[in-house]
Amino acid sequence: MPLVVAAFLTSIFLWIAENIGTATGVWLYPGQTTWHMVPLTKLGSWYLLLYVSFVLVTIVCRPQPPDTPENPRAQA
Structure with missing residues (x-):
């Protein structure tokens, strides 16, 4: 769900x-x-308030890609 819709x-x-x-x-x-x-x-x-809060938190704590794959058995 897009942030605009979720905040609304x-x-x-x-x-x-x-x-x-x-x-x-x-x-x-x-x-x-x-x-x-x-x-x-x-x-x-x-x-x-919600939109600005989400944007500020995203700026402070940037999203990181996961370090491990979703299915660890797929690499074996």
Whole structure:
């Protein structure tokens, strides 16, 4: 699955979870007295956070090819 799609789907699930958390009263924003849906702009914030995090981790810890083959008996 491409990174763009994975980050977008994950941000959708996080946005839904945030709505459930605010609806049940588990998480309340400052000044919030009644429930209202979390704005769709938060969806973009979650997406940007996930995408930038994945890119930064990839820059710091570059992917390495495996040292051993997947099937060690294939070389015998």
